[in-house]
Amino acid sequence: PAGRGAGGGVMSTTGGSGAAVGIPMAAMVVQYASWHVMFWGTTAVGALGTALAWWAVRESPVREPGRFDMTGALGLALGLSCLLLGVSQGGQWGWSSPRILGLFVGSVCVLGLWWAQQLRAARPLVDLKLATSPRVALPHVAALLTGFAFYANSLVTAQLVQAPKATGYGLELSIVATGLVLLPGGVIMLLLSPVSARISAARGARVTLALGTLVIAAGYGIRIINSHSLLVILLGSAVCAMGTAFSYSALPTLILRAVPAGQTASANGVNVLMRTVGQAVSSAAVAAILVHHTSLVGGAPIPTLHGYLLAFAMAGTVALVACVAALVIPADPTLRDTRRASGSSDAPRDEAFEGA
Incomplete structure (x- = not known):
């Protein structure tokens, strides 16, 4: 039970890492094969994931009576x-x-x-009375906003570094090189998930989520200051990835401690779904901004640097709103009572166990 929060956090962050690592892999497939191969490749990977889950994942002893909705x-x-x-x-x-x-x-x-x-x-399928309670609804809102802020980093960075040099800011990188620019973010997310779990155990998952969204906003601040240098682009992208690792690791911990054991699958599923909705909305919002801020370069409409900076500012602002949502999540009453009774500064370290 003491490792439940950390395990859930690692699983959640791994999903973001897989997305980040998948981008350069997809770029290589597109450049050296065909985009049609992508669908066959993802089908094969999905089948492999199904087989591995059937073979390696232990069955949960928790059962809910009744038929599936x-x-x-x-x-x-x-x-x-x-x-x-x-x-x-x-x-x-x-x-x-x-x-x-x-x-x-x-x-x-x-x-x-x-x-x-x-x-x-x-x-x-979803207990709406439970899902609309502040301890569950606010992490869902934070997940939607964090998904929005996270996806803008990958989407905007990929387009910016591929822009022609004639724009004055573009680096004109190939598809594969662009994927490699995004690769460190996926590695960082994977490596930082245990660190995030430790912060949650020591200070609480709310603090970790707030810290993560604040770091994401700082990453976009770096991008606004300088988006011409490849090193600064890598730095800003890496900082956004760090914040995403903290945020994504904290979200399932908050959900696990807020719902009964029999509803953890449903509640976490909704939380991941909210991230996906946030990513889709982010894609549309970024596209709308870039389409309305273009200039002709070589006869083709290319987004201006001002458009990219507006997209960064929008994503950073959304990350700050997610930080506010994290800070107003009600504290776990069980943890509060435990800390008050113990009167020890080490009491927060038992948070994962108490929540489980």
Whole structure:
């Protein structure tokens, strides 16, 4: 039990590391093979992951009686699919086009019906009463905002370093070189996850989450100061990765301590889902900014440096809002009572055990 928070944090951060490491691997496939190979490759990796999970992951002894809420699962999948498709394609299809408006209206209707169904269901897919409590809802909000801030780093950096040198700021790197620029971020996230777990054990997961989002904002501050030098770009990207490692490691710890054992899978699943929604919204927001701040370079519209700096400022501001959300998360009453009873400065080190 004492290692539960650290284990969950490492698992969460590994997901971000895999995304960061996957970018340069994907770049090599695209450059030396075909983008069609990407789909076959990810299918093979998914099959391998399924086999490894079946072979290596021990079964949980916790069981919830009742049938799986298939209606809730399908409703959530349909509603979110409409939402994310509209967000991701709005820039290309036009935000006021009938298709985009139809997707958004459909998403609102389906998710509204899904919400009502979840409140009536005997065994809902998501316990909405629990999910809307401050100790659970605020980590979900922080996850959405952190996902937004994290993804902007990879997305904007990849475009900026590939921009032509004629822009005055671009480095004109190849696809593979661009992937290598992002690779250190994935390694940093993986290496820092145990450090994040120690901070959570000593100071609490709220502090770790707030610290992580603050570090992300600092990384974007570096990018705003200088986005011409490759070394500074690497530094700013690495600082954002450090903050993401702290944030992603703290989020599942907060969820684990806020919900009953039988609902940890559902609550953590929603938390990861909120990160994904944040990333999709980040992609659309960054695209909207860059599309509206372009100049002709060699006859082609290329985003201006001002547009990139606006994207950095937007992501940094979102990270600061996530920091505020982290700071207002209610403290774990069990931990507070334990610390008060012990009167020891070492009491926070038992946080992971108490939460489990």
